Amino acid sequence: MNKINAFAKRNFLEIIRDPLSYIFCLGFPLVMLVVMTLVNESIPAEAGMTVFRIDNLAGGIAFFGLTFVMLFTSLSIAKDRSGAFLVRLYATPMKSGDFIAGYILPMGILAVIQVVISLIFSYIVSLIVGVSINPLGLLLAVVALLPTMILLVSFGLFFGTLFNEKSAPGLCSIIISLGSFLGGVFFDAESTGGVLLNICNVLPFFHGVKAARMACALDFSGDFFIHLAITAGYALVVLVLSIVVFKNKMRADLK
Amino acid sequence: MNAIETRKLTKRYKTKTAVSELDLTVNEGELFALLGVNGAGKTTTVRMLSCLSEPTSGECFVCGKSCIKEPQAVKEIIDISPQDTAVADNLTVFENLRLICGIYGYSKEKTTAKIEEMITLFNMDEVRNSRSKTLSGGWKRKLSIAMALISEPKVLFLDEPTLGLDVLARRDLWSVVEELKGKITIVLTTHHMEEAEHLADRIAIMLEGQIAALGTLAELEELSGKQGLEESFVAIAEKYGKKAAR
Ligand SMILES: Nc1ncnc2c1ncn2[C@@H]1O[C@H](COP(=O)(O)OP(=O)(O)OP(=O)(O)O)[C@@H](O)[C@H]1O
Ligand SMILES: [Mg+2]
Numbered sequence: 072m073n074k075i076n077a078f079a080k081r082n083f084l085e086i087i088r089d090p091l092s093y094i095f096c097l098g099f100p101l102v103m104l105v106v107m108t109l110v111n112e113s114i115p116a117e118a119g120m121t122v123f124r125i126d127n128l129a130g131g132i133a134f135f136g137l138t139f140v141m142l143f144t145s146l147s148i149a150k151d152r153s154g155a156f157l158v159r160l161y162a163t164p165m166k167s168g169d170f171i172a173g174y175i176l177p178m179g180i181l182a183v184i185q186v187v188i189s190l191i192f193s194y195i196v197s198l199i200v201g202v203s204i205n206p207l208g209l210l211l212a213v214v215a216l217l218p219t220m221i222l223l224v225s226f227g228l229f230f231g232t233l234f235n236e237k238s239a240p241g242l243c244s245i246i247i248s249l250g251s252f253l254g255g256v257f258f259d260a261e262s263t264g265g266v267l268l269n270i271c272n273v274l275p276f277f278h279g280v281k282a283a284r285m286a287c288a289l290d291f292s293g294d295f296f297i298h299l300a301i302t303a304g305y306a307l308v309v310l311v312l313s314i315v316v317f318k319n320k321m322r323a324d325l326k
Numbered sequence: 327m328n329a330i331e332t333r334k335l336t337k338r339y340k341t342k343t344a345v346s347e348l349d350l351t352v353n354e355g356e357l358f359a360l361l362g363v364n365g366a367g368k369t370t371t372v373r374m375l376s377c378l379s380e381p382t383s384g385e386c387f388v389c390g391k392s393c394i395k396e397p398q399a400v401k402e403i404i405d406i407s408p409q410d411t412a413v414a415d416n417l418t419v420f421e422n423l424r425l426i427c428g429i430y431g432y433s434k435e436k437t438t439a440k441i442e443e444m445i446t447l448f449n450m451d452e453v454r455n456s457r458s459k460t461l462s463g464g465w466k467r468k469l470s471i472a473m474a475l476i477s478e479p480k481v482l483f484l485d486e487p488t489l490g491l492d493v494l495a496r497r498d499l500w501s502v503v504e505e506l507k508g509k510i511t512i513v514l515t516t517h518h519m520e521e522a523e524h525l526a527d528r529i530a531i532m533l534e535g536q537i538a539a540l541g542t543l544a545e546l547e548e549l550s551g552k553q554g555l556e557e558s559f560v561a562i563a564e565k566y567g568k569k570a571a572r
Contacts, residue, residue: 077428081414081421088416088457155412159470162376163429163477164401326380 074165078173085147086181092143096185100136101192104128107257108196122259126204129193130212130283131256133186134276137216137223138247140185144178144227145243149236152324161325167318174231175224182220186213208287215286215299219279222306229313232320254280275305327390329354329481329511330375334384337370337535344370346535347384352528354389355508359522360515361559362532368515369409371532372483375513376406388481405479407471409486409515415459419450419469422458426473444472448502464495471499475506482506484514488521500524519556529555531562538566 086092111123121127151157160170190209197204226246230239251257254276260268271277282298285291330352337345345367352358360368373379375386377397385392391399413422423444427437445451448468453461458469471487487503488496503525506512516522522529523543530540539549539562550558550565 073431074429077425080428081417081425084421085414085416155408155410156414158378159406159408159412159473160429162378162401162404162406163426164398165429166398325378 074169075172079176082174083177086143095139096136100132100189104132104192120259125193125197125200125202126287127284129190130287131280133189133216133283134254134280135251135256136185136189137182137219138250140182141223141227142240142243144224145231145239148174148231149239153236167321171314171317174228178224186216205289208289211286212283215282218303218306222275222309225310225313229316232317250276256280275302278302330388332386335381335386336383337374338382344535354511356527357507357512357525359526359529360532361522361529363517366532367535368532369485372485372515376404376483377401403480405474405477406483407474407487411466411470413458413466413469416457418455418457420454422469422473423476426476430477440476444476448472463490481511486515523555531559533563533566538562
Protein backbone atom coordinates (compact mmCIF):
# COMPACT_ATOMS: atom_id res chain seq x y z
CA MET A 72 0.00 0.00 0.00
CA ASN A 73 2.92 2.30 0.83
CA LYS A 74 4.31 1.95 -2.65
CA ILE A 75 1.00 2.66 -4.34
CA ASN A 76 0.38 5.59 -2.06
CA ALA A 77 3.75 7.20 -2.70
CA PHE A 78 3.55 6.70 -6.45
CA ALA A 79 -0.09 7.84 -6.65
CA LYS A 80 0.79 11.01 -4.76
CA ARG A 81 3.59 11.73 -7.19
CA ASN A 82 1.30 11.24 -10.21
CA PHE A 83 -1.34 13.47 -8.65
CA LEU A 84 1.17 16.25 -8.01
CA GLU A 85 2.65 15.97 -11.49
CA ILE A 86 -0.76 16.59 -13.04
CA ILE A 87 -2.06 19.34 -10.79
CA ARG A 88 1.20 21.22 -11.19
CA ASP A 89 0.89 21.21 -14.95
CA PRO A 90 -0.94 24.39 -16.02
CA LEU A 91 -2.12 22.65 -19.20
CA SER A 92 -4.34 20.34 -17.17
CA TYR A 93 -6.33 23.31 -15.93
CA ILE A 94 -6.79 24.69 -19.42
CA PHE A 95 -7.99 21.37 -20.82
CA CYS A 96 -9.70 19.66 -17.92
CA LEU A 97 -11.45 22.74 -16.55
CA GLY A 98 -11.15 25.74 -18.84
CA PHE A 99 -12.19 24.08 -22.06
CA PRO A 100 -15.28 22.22 -20.79
CA LEU A 101 -16.46 25.30 -18.91
CA VAL A 102 -16.10 27.45 -22.00
CA MET A 103 -18.11 24.85 -23.94
CA LEU A 104 -20.75 25.00 -21.24
CA VAL A 105 -21.11 28.74 -21.73
CA VAL A 106 -21.01 28.49 -25.52
CA MET A 107 -23.63 25.76 -25.68
CA THR A 108 -25.81 27.67 -23.26
CA LEU A 109 -25.63 30.67 -25.58
CA VAL A 110 -26.48 28.40 -28.50
CA ASN A 111 -29.46 27.15 -26.54
CA GLU A 112 -30.64 30.70 -25.87
CA SER A 113 -30.76 31.35 -29.60
CA ILE A 114 -32.78 28.23 -30.40
CA PRO A 115 -36.45 29.33 -30.69
CA ALA A 116 -38.72 27.75 -28.11
CA GLU A 117 -41.01 26.40 -30.86
CA ALA A 118 -38.22 24.12 -32.05
CA GLY A 119 -38.79 22.13 -28.86
CA MET A 120 -35.11 21.21 -28.72
CA THR A 121 -33.89 20.78 -25.19
CA VAL A 122 -30.55 18.91 -25.40
CA PHE A 123 -28.61 22.09 -24.91
CA ARG A 124 -30.76 23.29 -22.05
CA ILE A 125 -28.61 23.41 -18.94
CA ASP A 126 -30.36 20.52 -17.18
CA ASN A 127 -29.45 18.30 -20.15
CA LEU A 128 -26.16 19.96 -20.87
CA ALA A 129 -24.80 19.50 -17.33
CA GLY A 130 -24.26 15.74 -17.66
CA GLY A 131 -22.93 16.06 -21.22
CA ILE A 132 -20.33 18.67 -20.34
CA ALA A 133 -19.25 16.68 -17.28
CA PHE A 134 -18.63 13.77 -19.65
CA PHE A 135 -16.80 16.03 -22.09
CA GLY A 136 -14.48 17.17 -19.31
CA LEU A 137 -13.77 13.58 -18.36
CA THR A 138 -12.48 12.82 -21.83
CA PHE A 139 -9.66 15.26 -21.08
CA VAL A 140 -8.83 13.37 -17.92
CA MET A 141 -8.29 10.42 -20.25
CA LEU A 142 -5.98 12.54 -22.40
CA PHE A 143 -3.91 13.52 -19.38
CA THR A 144 -3.75 9.98 -18.06
CA SER A 145 -2.35 8.76 -21.36
CA LEU A 146 0.04 11.68 -21.64
CA SER A 147 1.54 11.26 -18.21
CA ILE A 148 2.01 7.52 -18.66
CA ALA A 149 3.49 7.92 -22.15
CA LYS A 150 5.85 10.62 -20.87
CA ASP A 151 6.96 8.46 -17.96
CA ARG A 152 7.61 5.56 -20.28
CA SER A 153 9.79 7.61 -22.59
CA GLY A 154 12.03 8.91 -19.81
CA ALA A 155 14.44 7.24 -17.42
CA PHE A 156 12.28 7.90 -14.37
CA LEU A 157 10.05 4.85 -14.80
CA VAL A 158 13.09 2.68 -15.50
CA ARG A 159 14.58 3.62 -12.17
CA LEU A 160 11.32 2.67 -10.46
CA TYR A 161 11.37 -0.66 -12.30
CA ALA A 162 14.58 -1.39 -10.36
CA THR A 163 12.78 -0.87 -7.03
CA PRO A 164 10.59 -3.57 -5.47
CA MET A 165 7.49 -2.02 -7.10
CA LYS A 166 5.38 -4.56 -9.00
CA SER A 167 3.26 -3.97 -12.08
CA GLY A 168 0.09 -3.85 -9.97
CA ASP A 169 1.61 -1.05 -7.88
CA PHE A 170 2.27 0.98 -11.00
CA ILE A 171 -1.23 0.42 -12.38
CA ALA A 172 -2.96 1.30 -9.11
CA GLY A 173 -0.63 4.25 -8.68
CA TYR A 174 -1.72 5.63 -12.04
CA ILE A 175 -5.43 4.83 -11.80
CA LEU A 176 -6.13 6.09 -8.27
CA PRO A 177 -5.01 9.72 -8.62
CA MET A 178 -6.62 9.98 -12.04
CA GLY A 179 -9.85 8.65 -10.55
CA ILE A 180 -9.69 11.31 -7.83
CA LEU A 181 -9.03 13.99 -10.44
CA ALA A 182 -11.97 12.71 -12.47
CA VAL A 183 -14.30 13.09 -9.47
CA ILE A 184 -12.99 16.60 -8.75
CA GLN A 185 -13.44 17.48 -12.42
CA VAL A 186 -17.03 16.28 -12.52
CA VAL A 187 -17.93 18.01 -9.26
CA ILE A 188 -16.53 21.35 -10.44
CA SER A 189 -18.24 21.16 -13.80
CA LEU A 190 -21.60 20.25 -12.22
CA ILE A 191 -21.29 23.11 -9.73
CA PHE A 192 -20.65 25.40 -12.68
CA SER A 193 -23.72 24.02 -14.43
CA TYR A 194 -25.76 24.72 -11.33
CA ILE A 195 -24.61 28.33 -11.33
CA VAL A 196 -25.52 28.62 -15.01
CA SER A 197 -28.94 27.09 -14.29
CA LEU A 198 -29.58 29.79 -11.69
CA ILE A 199 -28.57 32.47 -14.18
CA VAL A 200 -30.74 31.24 -17.04
CA GLY A 201 -33.59 30.36 -14.71
CA VAL A 202 -33.91 26.62 -15.44
CA SER A 203 -34.35 24.62 -12.30
CA ILE A 204 -32.02 21.72 -11.51
CA ASN A 205 -32.34 19.73 -8.34
CA PRO A 206 -28.96 19.80 -6.51
CA LEU A 207 -29.62 16.24 -5.34
CA GLY A 208 -29.81 15.23 -9.01
CA LEU A 209 -26.39 16.75 -9.60
CA LEU A 210 -24.98 14.86 -6.64
CA LEU A 211 -26.40 11.60 -8.00
CA ALA A 212 -25.00 12.44 -11.43
CA VAL A 213 -21.53 12.24 -9.90
CA VAL A 214 -22.32 8.68 -8.86
CA ALA A 215 -23.89 7.89 -12.22
CA LEU A 216 -20.69 9.03 -13.93
CA LEU A 217 -18.44 6.71 -11.90
CA PRO A 218 -18.44 3.92 -14.54
CA THR A 219 -17.65 6.52 -17.21
CA MET A 220 -14.72 7.75 -15.13
CA ILE A 221 -13.34 4.23 -14.88
CA LEU A 222 -13.91 3.76 -18.60
CA LEU A 223 -12.04 6.91 -19.61
CA VAL A 224 -9.17 6.55 -17.15
CA SER A 225 -8.73 2.98 -18.41
CA PHE A 226 -8.66 4.22 -21.99
CA GLY A 227 -5.97 6.66 -20.85
CA LEU A 228 -3.93 3.85 -19.32
CA PHE A 229 -4.39 1.80 -22.47
CA PHE A 230 -3.23 4.50 -24.91
CA GLY A 231 -0.47 5.76 -22.64
CA THR A 232 0.95 2.24 -22.36
CA LEU A 233 0.81 1.34 -26.03
CA PHE A 234 1.77 4.63 -27.66
CA ASN A 235 4.37 7.31 -27.18
CA GLU A 236 3.75 10.84 -26.05
CA LYS A 237 3.35 12.02 -29.62
CA SER A 238 0.75 9.52 -30.82
CA ALA A 239 -1.17 8.93 -27.59
CA PRO A 240 -2.75 12.41 -27.54
CA GLY A 241 -3.79 12.00 -31.18
CA LEU A 242 -5.54 8.73 -30.49
CA CYS A 243 -7.16 10.22 -27.40
CA SER A 244 -8.48 13.13 -29.41
CA ILE A 245 -10.30 10.62 -31.61
CA ILE A 246 -12.05 9.32 -28.52
CA ILE A 247 -12.64 12.88 -27.33
CA SER A 248 -14.40 13.95 -30.52
CA LEU A 249 -16.08 10.63 -31.30
CA GLY A 250 -17.04 10.10 -27.68
CA SER A 251 -18.58 13.49 -27.16
CA PHE A 252 -20.32 13.41 -30.53
CA LEU A 253 -21.60 9.84 -30.33
CA GLY A 254 -22.26 10.41 -26.65
CA GLY A 255 -24.88 12.89 -27.78
CA VAL A 256 -23.26 15.79 -26.01
CA PHE A 257 -23.24 18.14 -28.97
CA PHE A 258 -26.22 16.92 -30.99
CA ASP A 259 -29.64 15.53 -30.24
CA ALA A 260 -29.05 11.83 -30.83
CA GLU A 261 -32.49 10.71 -29.69
CA SER A 262 -34.52 12.90 -31.99
CA THR A 263 -32.09 12.31 -34.87
CA GLY A 264 -32.59 8.56 -34.52
CA GLY A 265 -31.76 6.21 -37.37
CA VAL A 266 -28.35 4.68 -37.96
CA LEU A 267 -26.63 7.34 -35.95
CA LEU A 268 -28.66 6.52 -32.86
CA ASN A 269 -27.91 2.84 -33.38
CA ILE A 270 -24.21 3.57 -33.44
CA CYS A 271 -24.57 5.67 -30.31
CA ASN A 272 -26.38 2.82 -28.64
CA VAL A 273 -23.67 0.31 -29.42
CA LEU A 274 -20.93 2.42 -27.86
CA PRO A 275 -20.65 3.18 -24.15
CA PHE A 276 -20.45 6.97 -24.35
CA PHE A 277 -24.10 7.70 -25.05
CA HIS A 278 -25.16 5.45 -22.18
CA GLY A 279 -22.78 7.17 -19.80
CA VAL A 280 -24.07 10.61 -20.75
CA LYS A 281 -27.68 9.44 -20.65
CA ALA A 282 -27.25 7.96 -17.16
CA ALA A 283 -25.83 11.28 -15.96
CA ARG A 284 -28.70 13.21 -17.55
CA MET A 285 -31.32 10.94 -16.03
CA ALA A 286 -29.66 11.25 -12.63
CA CYS A 287 -29.75 15.04 -12.97
CA ALA A 288 -33.46 14.81 -13.68
CA LEU A 289 -33.92 12.33 -10.79
CA ASP A 290 -35.39 9.91 -13.33
CA PHE A 291 -34.55 6.46 -12.05
CA SER A 292 -36.74 4.37 -14.29
CA GLY A 293 -35.58 1.00 -15.53
CA ASP A 294 -33.68 2.58 -18.42
CA PHE A 295 -31.37 4.38 -16.03
CA PHE A 296 -29.99 1.12 -14.72
CA ILE A 297 -29.64 -0.32 -18.20
CA HIS A 298 -27.58 2.71 -19.27
CA LEU A 299 -25.52 2.42 -16.12
CA ALA A 300 -24.97 -1.31 -16.57
CA ILE A 301 -23.86 -0.98 -20.19
CA THR A 302 -21.34 1.73 -19.28
CA ALA A 303 -20.09 -0.30 -16.33
CA GLY A 304 -19.71 -3.38 -18.52
CA TYR A 305 -17.62 -1.48 -21.03
CA ALA A 306 -15.62 0.12 -18.22
CA LEU A 307 -14.78 -3.26 -16.77
CA VAL A 308 -13.70 -4.67 -20.13
CA VAL A 309 -11.48 -1.70 -20.98
CA LEU A 310 -10.04 -1.67 -17.45
CA VAL A 311 -9.09 -5.34 -17.59
CA LEU A 312 -7.73 -4.91 -21.10
CA SER A 313 -5.56 -1.95 -20.11
CA ILE A 314 -4.21 -3.80 -17.07
CA VAL A 315 -3.25 -6.79 -19.22
CA VAL A 316 -1.62 -4.50 -21.77
CA PHE A 317 0.36 -2.65 -19.10
CA LYS A 318 1.59 -5.85 -17.48
CA ASN A 319 2.67 -7.29 -20.82
CA LYS A 320 4.37 -4.09 -21.86
CA MET A 321 6.27 -3.89 -18.59
CA ARG A 322 7.40 -7.48 -18.96
CA ALA A 323 8.52 -6.76 -22.51
CA ASP A 324 10.39 -3.63 -21.41
CA LEU A 325 12.36 -5.70 -18.92
CA LYS A 326 13.34 -8.28 -21.53
CA MET B 327 30.09 -13.77 -0.21
CA ASN B 328 30.72 -11.78 -3.39
CA ALA B 329 28.60 -8.69 -3.88
CA ILE B 330 28.37 -9.47 -7.58
CA GLU B 331 29.11 -12.52 -9.59
CA THR B 332 28.46 -13.12 -13.26
CA ARG B 333 28.94 -16.34 -15.18
CA LYS B 334 29.20 -16.16 -18.94
CA LEU B 335 26.75 -13.27 -18.84
CA THR B 336 25.62 -12.50 -22.38
CA LYS B 337 23.19 -10.08 -23.97
CA ARG B 338 22.49 -10.33 -27.66
CA TYR B 339 20.30 -7.96 -29.59
CA LYS B 340 19.10 -8.79 -33.09
CA THR B 341 22.20 -7.65 -34.86
CA LYS B 342 24.57 -6.95 -32.03
CA THR B 343 26.12 -8.79 -29.10
CA ALA B 344 26.25 -6.07 -26.46
CA VAL B 345 27.79 -8.20 -23.70
CA SER B 346 29.60 -11.41 -24.42
CA GLU B 347 30.29 -14.19 -21.88
CA LEU B 348 31.21 -11.84 -19.09
CA ASP B 349 32.79 -13.41 -15.99
CA LEU B 350 33.10 -10.94 -13.20
CA THR B 351 33.26 -10.87 -9.42
CA VAL B 352 33.01 -7.79 -7.27
CA ASN B 353 33.81 -8.00 -3.57
CA GLU B 354 31.64 -6.63 -0.84
CA GLY B 355 32.39 -2.98 -0.05
CA GLU B 356 34.45 -2.56 -3.18
CA LEU B 357 34.24 0.37 -5.56
CA PHE B 358 34.43 -1.25 -8.94
CA ALA B 359 34.75 0.72 -12.18
CA LEU B 360 33.63 -0.47 -15.58
CA LEU B 361 35.72 1.57 -17.95
CA GLY B 362 35.01 1.57 -21.65
CA VAL B 363 34.33 3.59 -24.76
CA ASN B 364 30.85 4.31 -26.13
CA GLY B 365 29.01 1.12 -26.94
CA ALA B 366 31.35 -1.12 -24.96
CA GLY B 367 28.41 -2.68 -23.13
CA LYS B 368 28.67 -0.94 -19.74
CA THR B 369 25.05 0.13 -19.51
CA THR B 370 23.84 -3.24 -20.75
CA THR B 371 25.85 -4.98 -18.03
CA VAL B 372 24.49 -2.68 -15.34
CA ARG B 373 20.95 -3.15 -16.64
CA MET B 374 21.22 -6.91 -16.41
CA LEU B 375 22.66 -6.70 -12.89
CA SER B 376 19.82 -4.45 -11.77
CA CYS B 377 17.10 -6.71 -13.26
CA LEU B 378 16.17 -4.17 -15.93
CA SER B 379 17.15 -6.44 -18.76
CA GLU B 380 17.11 -10.22 -19.04
CA PRO B 381 20.37 -11.88 -20.07
CA THR B 382 20.25 -13.86 -23.30
CA SER B 383 22.37 -16.51 -21.62
CA GLY B 384 24.59 -16.90 -18.59
CA GLU B 385 23.83 -15.97 -15.03
CA CYS B 386 24.34 -13.11 -12.62
CA PHE B 387 24.05 -12.88 -8.86
CA VAL B 388 23.88 -9.95 -6.48
CA CYS B 389 24.78 -10.85 -2.88
CA GLY B 390 24.18 -14.48 -3.80
CA LYS B 391 20.70 -13.86 -5.21
CA SER B 392 20.00 -14.65 -8.85
CA CYS B 393 18.88 -11.68 -10.95
CA ILE B 394 16.99 -14.09 -13.18
CA LYS B 395 15.31 -16.32 -10.61
CA GLU B 396 14.84 -13.89 -7.72
CA PRO B 397 14.59 -10.41 -9.24
CA GLN B 398 12.32 -9.22 -6.45
CA ALA B 399 14.91 -10.13 -3.81
CA VAL B 400 17.66 -8.46 -5.83
CA LYS B 401 15.60 -5.30 -6.26
CA GLU B 402 15.29 -5.06 -2.48
CA ILE B 403 19.05 -4.73 -2.03
CA ILE B 404 20.17 -2.72 -5.04
CA ASP B 405 19.50 0.67 -6.49
CA ILE B 406 20.57 2.38 -9.65
CA SER B 407 21.25 5.87 -10.85
CA PRO B 408 20.60 5.47 -14.58
CA GLN B 409 22.80 7.03 -17.26
CA ASP B 410 20.02 9.52 -18.02
CA THR B 411 18.98 11.55 -15.03
CA ALA B 412 15.82 10.04 -13.65
CA VAL B 413 13.83 12.41 -11.46
CA ALA B 414 10.18 13.43 -11.30
CA ASP B 415 10.12 16.83 -13.01
CA ASN B 416 7.27 18.52 -11.23
CA LEU B 417 8.30 17.40 -7.76
CA THR B 418 10.71 19.30 -5.56
CA VAL B 419 14.02 17.82 -4.43
CA PHE B 420 12.44 17.05 -1.08
CA GLU B 421 9.38 15.41 -2.65
CA ASN B 422 11.48 13.29 -4.98
CA LEU B 423 13.42 11.92 -2.03
CA ARG B 424 10.20 11.39 -0.07
CA LEU B 425 8.75 9.43 -2.99
CA ILE B 426 11.54 6.87 -2.81
CA CYS B 427 11.19 6.60 0.98
CA GLY B 428 7.49 5.90 0.42
CA ILE B 429 8.22 3.21 -2.12
CA TYR B 430 10.52 1.49 0.34
CA GLY B 431 7.94 1.84 3.11
CA TYR B 432 9.94 3.95 5.57
CA SER B 433 8.28 5.26 8.71
CA LYS B 434 7.69 8.99 9.04
CA GLU B 435 10.67 9.41 11.36
CA LYS B 436 12.99 7.42 9.16
CA THR B 437 11.82 9.32 6.08
CA THR B 438 12.61 12.68 7.67
CA ALA B 439 15.97 11.48 8.95
CA LYS B 440 17.03 9.94 5.63
CA ILE B 441 15.99 12.98 3.61
CA GLU B 442 18.00 15.27 5.89
CA GLU B 443 20.95 12.90 5.65
CA MET B 444 20.88 13.01 1.84
CA ILE B 445 20.39 16.75 1.68
CA THR B 446 23.41 17.21 3.93
CA LEU B 447 25.55 14.64 2.13
CA PHE B 448 24.88 16.19 -1.27
CA ASN B 449 24.81 19.79 -0.04
CA MET B 450 21.34 20.27 -1.48
CA ASP B 451 19.88 22.54 1.16
CA GLU B 452 19.60 25.58 -1.10
CA VAL B 453 17.51 23.66 -3.66
CA ARG B 454 15.47 21.45 -1.35
CA ASN B 455 12.19 23.16 -2.27
CA SER B 456 12.92 23.77 -5.95
CA ARG B 457 11.01 21.80 -8.56
CA SER B 458 13.50 19.47 -10.13
CA LYS B 459 12.75 20.61 -13.70
CA THR B 460 14.10 24.03 -12.74
CA LEU B 461 17.43 22.59 -11.56
CA SER B 462 20.67 22.67 -13.51
CA GLY B 463 22.05 19.41 -14.89
CA GLY B 464 24.47 19.07 -12.02
CA TRP B 465 21.82 19.40 -9.33
CA LYS B 466 19.52 17.01 -11.17
CA ARG B 467 22.24 14.41 -11.32
CA LYS B 468 23.03 14.78 -7.65
CA LEU B 469 19.35 14.34 -6.89
CA SER B 470 19.16 11.32 -9.14
CA ILE B 471 22.06 9.72 -7.27
CA ALA B 472 20.67 10.74 -3.87
CA MET B 473 17.41 9.00 -4.84
CA ALA B 474 19.34 5.80 -5.42
CA LEU B 475 21.30 6.11 -2.20
CA ILE B 476 18.36 6.93 0.05
CA SER B 477 17.01 3.39 -0.31
CA GLU B 478 20.08 2.12 1.59
CA PRO B 479 21.17 -0.31 -1.11
CA LYS B 480 23.82 -2.92 -0.41
CA VAL B 481 24.94 -2.55 -4.00
CA LEU B 482 24.70 0.76 -5.81
CA PHE B 483 25.01 1.09 -9.59
CA LEU B 484 26.13 4.45 -10.89
CA ASP B 485 25.92 4.59 -14.67
CA GLU B 486 28.17 7.45 -15.78
CA PRO B 487 27.43 9.52 -12.69
CA THR B 488 29.44 12.53 -13.82
CA LEU B 489 28.16 12.65 -17.39
CA GLY B 490 27.67 16.26 -18.42
CA LEU B 491 29.03 17.75 -15.21
CA ASP B 492 31.58 20.55 -15.11
CA VAL B 493 34.94 20.10 -13.43
CA LEU B 494 33.83 21.46 -10.07
CA ALA B 495 30.56 19.55 -9.98
CA ARG B 496 32.46 16.39 -10.89
CA ARG B 497 34.95 16.89 -8.05
CA ASP B 498 32.05 17.57 -5.77
CA LEU B 499 30.39 14.31 -6.70
CA TRP B 500 33.66 12.42 -6.38
CA SER B 501 33.96 13.51 -2.78
CA VAL B 502 30.45 12.21 -2.08
CA VAL B 503 31.30 8.88 -3.69
CA GLU B 504 34.52 8.71 -1.70
CA GLU B 505 32.55 9.10 1.49
CA LEU B 506 30.54 6.03 0.57
CA LYS B 507 33.61 3.94 -0.15
CA GLY B 508 33.82 0.85 1.98
CA LYS B 509 30.31 1.32 3.35
CA ILE B 510 28.49 -0.12 0.36
CA THR B 511 29.46 -1.88 -2.83
CA ILE B 512 29.50 0.50 -5.78
CA VAL B 513 29.69 -0.36 -9.45
CA LEU B 514 30.46 2.74 -11.45
CA THR B 515 30.66 3.03 -15.21
CA THR B 516 32.64 5.74 -16.89
CA HIS B 517 34.76 6.62 -19.85
CA HIS B 518 36.74 9.17 -17.89
CA MET B 519 40.16 7.77 -17.08
CA GLU B 520 40.76 10.17 -14.17
CA GLU B 521 37.47 9.18 -12.65
CA ALA B 522 38.28 5.49 -12.56
CA GLU B 523 41.82 6.28 -11.48
CA HIS B 524 40.65 8.55 -8.70
CA LEU B 525 37.82 6.50 -7.25
CA ALA B 526 38.06 2.82 -8.07
CA ASP B 527 39.56 0.00 -6.04
CA ARG B 528 39.61 -2.15 -9.15
CA ILE B 529 39.01 -1.32 -12.78
CA ALA B 530 37.66 -3.51 -15.55
CA ILE B 531 38.47 -2.35 -19.04
CA MET B 532 35.51 -3.26 -21.19
CA LEU B 533 35.84 -3.54 -24.96
CA GLU B 534 33.17 -4.81 -27.32
CA GLY B 535 31.15 -6.49 -24.62
CA GLN B 536 34.07 -8.27 -23.04
CA ILE B 537 36.56 -7.58 -20.30
CA ALA B 538 39.93 -6.95 -21.88
CA ALA B 539 41.77 -6.44 -18.62
CA LEU B 540 40.94 -6.24 -14.95
CA GLY B 541 42.83 -5.18 -11.84
CA THR B 542 43.98 -2.33 -9.65
CA LEU B 543 45.56 0.63 -11.34
CA ALA B 544 49.03 -0.72 -10.46
CA GLU B 545 48.17 -4.10 -11.90
CA LEU B 546 46.90 -2.60 -15.14
CA GLU B 547 50.04 -0.48 -15.45
CA GLU B 548 52.17 -3.54 -14.93
CA LEU B 549 50.16 -5.57 -17.41
CA SER B 550 50.50 -2.93 -20.11
CA GLY B 551 53.98 -1.74 -19.17
CA LYS B 552 52.74 1.88 -19.30
CA GLN B 553 52.39 4.72 -16.82
CA GLY B 554 48.94 5.99 -15.87
CA LEU B 555 45.53 4.63 -16.73
CA GLU B 556 45.09 6.43 -20.04
CA GLU B 557 48.32 5.06 -21.52
CA SER B 558 47.55 1.61 -20.12
CA PHE B 559 44.04 1.73 -21.53
CA VAL B 560 45.27 2.62 -25.00
CA ALA B 561 47.91 -0.10 -24.93
CA ILE B 562 45.44 -2.71 -23.73
CA ALA B 563 42.86 -1.65 -26.30
CA GLU B 564 45.42 -1.88 -29.10
CA LYS B 565 46.61 -5.29 -27.99
CA TYR B 566 43.00 -6.44 -27.68
CA GLY B 567 42.19 -5.07 -31.12
CA LYS B 568 45.06 -7.03 -32.67
CA LYS B 569 43.98 -10.17 -30.86
CA ALA B 570 40.42 -9.72 -32.11
CA ALA B 571 41.65 -9.09 -35.66
CA ARG B 572 43.54 -12.35 -35.77
N1 LIG C 1 17.84 -2.14 -26.89
C1 LIG C 1 18.88 -2.32 -27.73
N2 LIG C 1 18.69 -2.83 -28.95
C2 LIG C 1 19.71 -3.03 -29.80
N3 LIG C 1 21.00 -2.75 -29.51
C3 LIG C 1 21.27 -2.23 -28.30
C4 LIG C 1 20.23 -1.98 -27.35
N4 LIG C 1 20.79 -1.47 -26.24
C5 LIG C 1 22.11 -1.40 -26.49
N5 LIG C 1 22.40 -1.85 -27.72
C6 LIG C 1 23.75 -1.93 -28.34
O1 LIG C 1 24.59 -2.63 -27.45
C7 LIG C 1 25.87 -2.05 -27.44
C8 LIG C 1 26.28 -1.71 -26.02
O2 LIG C 1 25.49 -0.65 -25.55
P1 LIG C 1 25.64 -0.03 -24.09
O3 LIG C 1 24.58 1.00 -23.95
O4 LIG C 1 25.68 -1.11 -23.10
O5 LIG C 1 27.06 0.67 -24.18
P2 LIG C 1 27.79 1.62 -23.15
O6 LIG C 1 29.09 1.01 -22.85
O7 LIG C 1 26.89 1.91 -22.00
O8 LIG C 1 28.02 2.93 -24.01
P3 LIG C 1 27.95 4.48 -23.60
O9 LIG C 1 29.29 4.82 -23.05
O10 LIG C 1 27.72 5.16 -24.91
O11 LIG C 1 26.85 4.65 -22.64
C9 LIG C 1 25.80 -0.83 -28.34
O12 LIG C 1 26.36 -1.16 -29.57
C10 LIG C 1 24.34 -0.56 -28.48
O13 LIG C 1 24.06 -0.02 -29.74
MG1 LIG D 1 26.06 3.57 -21.21
